[in-house]
Amino acid sequence: MCLLCSPVRTDGVCPPSCVCATDSGTVTCRDGEETEVPGDIPEWTSTLVLQGRNISTLRRGAFMTNGTELDVATLSLSDNGIREIEPYAFLGLPRLHLLDLSHNRLESVSSRAFHGLPELRSLLLNCCLSPAATAQLPHALSAQSLRNLHRLELAGNQLISIPLERLDIYNLHALVLVNNSIESIGRENVSSLYQQRRLRVYLSLNPFRCTCELEAFYYWLKNSSQCPDAGRLVCSEPEARRGVSVEKLRGEDVDCMNENLEAVSYVFLGIVLALIGVVFLMVLYLNRGGIKKWLNNIREACRDQMEVYHYRYEQDSDPRLANVAV
Template sequence: MRKTTIFTGLLFAVISTTVAFSTRTNKSASSPVTSAPTRSKRCPRACQCTPSTMTVECAYQNLYRVPYGIPKWTRTLILTGNRISVLPNKTFRRLVHLEDLEVDGNEIETISDRVIRKLRKLRKLNLSSNKLESISPASLNKLGQLETLLVNNNKLGKLSISTFSGLQRVTEIDLSNNLLQTLEVEMFENLHELKEVYFHGNRWHCDCQLKNVELSLRNRNIRTGYMVCDSPSALTKHHLRDVASSSVCGPDSQRLISILLGVFSGLVTVLFAIFMCRRRTAKGIEASETAASDKAAVAESEVHADDTFSRCSIISEESNRSDLFVAADLLGSPIEIRADVLKPSPAFEDSDDSSSESDLESVSSRPPPYEHDLKTSTDDAMKEK
């Protein structure tokens, strides 16, 4: 009895183990195979990735280049305090969601036009404490969402007038501790959201142009900090805010500029009036000459028409006379040419009387044509009778 119970227990255990193993096998066969995580989902070895905040931090790792394999979902990338000197064109091409890029404290000397221009969602760009000597406008003009630009503690010596032209939403620009000497008013005119610009720690040459920049920013209530003059020697270590406009722009410079502008505009107006007057006069003379030539042409055509009509009238009269003589020849009897037949046409009644009378006398005194033939034909007729 006891042996039977032990055997039954062992059999039950074997059956249970077999069923459990088969169940696990079926589950594993029916469930899909999970693939290994791709490189884009892994964090670079020298970085710390925080998916909850979408932040990748690779600070102070003695890196010479940007690590490969930064996740595509990254919105904040921190590369502070490394030895990165070059940013290749395709460094950030996959990070289309990047909003905050911290590359401060490195050894970057130049930035290519194509490195960051495709980061259309970028809101903050920190390039401070590098070795930048210039910034190309093409590298920034596509960053329409940028709000903060930090390029302090570099070696910037000159900025183009269009360096910040594409930053329509920027509120803060830090240009402190560089090698800048002058600026232009137009550099900040289109930055309507600008609230702060930091200029301290540069080699400012305090002249009328730089003073106008300071006045323009002050009138717009933009915080600029302080700008200490490095030149000319008379203004060294003076704050540009405390320098009077008359000392750098001349006592009456604004008045002189206004007078020159007024004179120039008046001169332009006078020259334009003279030009229009001459143009109208030339048109009037041309119109008068055209009208005179038209009148002369009309008069000439009338004279030509009268002459033609006179000639046609004379030809018509001569043809009438010839027709009379021919008719007499056909009738076989002489006819008498009367002076009233040769009366001139009404078109010639107002012409010279002496010429008309002389023409009539010459015509009437002319022996009629065919007279000899008419007499001969008459004599022959009488003989036959």
């Protein structure tokens, strides 16, 4: 009777700093002072939550208990201040389906950090990557360890770009890139998106630069349903299009051919005007004698006309000159 009423099983006593629920298989360890993962996590654990602790480094096999593996399906390590993930850190969790590392401060991620997770379906890395960790991430997300990855979240990491053409090695269904610093999606990445029809990409809250460089992505967005939050994508640049929905742009707004022709036309007009100016100056120089004579004739004609006007003014002023012929 005591064994039936016990909150934990006898093969795994709940760690003192954690709360265990056998009915849901959840172990929650929050706000501890420990700098390591608890070493006595019950083997029956299916959901493990470690939050608000002082874990700075995940070492090799950090979740193995006395050399045995844990039956963990969900592992949340968010908000622990983790800075480094060593190789094979998650060894001992072969049945893990969801791993949440959000809101940490990752500065170093080993290329073999996620090895030993063949069943991982969801990897959450929101608001946790430094520039150094971002550069290391493509090597850590290797096909050898994450072939069954369905969902990858990279929101809030100030990413400038993401090599989408390399993600076809996974079984991805959802890629979350919300609230980053992505200004454009290149043609290579767009081609990869066309090939991965099942993939859904979330891209809202990115500062898109709506110039002709966005042309390929613009037409993909108009002709595809792979971006569920397409209606929330807005332009950040240029100033004239700031706040405009990317979907509501006109084709000519992102037409590189039209933009190039317009630039060429301005250059051509400038060249034509410069040539006309040169020709005009040459004509003036070559005909400077004739031009001078023409100007003198105009001046003399003007002077004669002014004399006539002056005499008529005097005639009107003095009645005695009324009978004098001009």
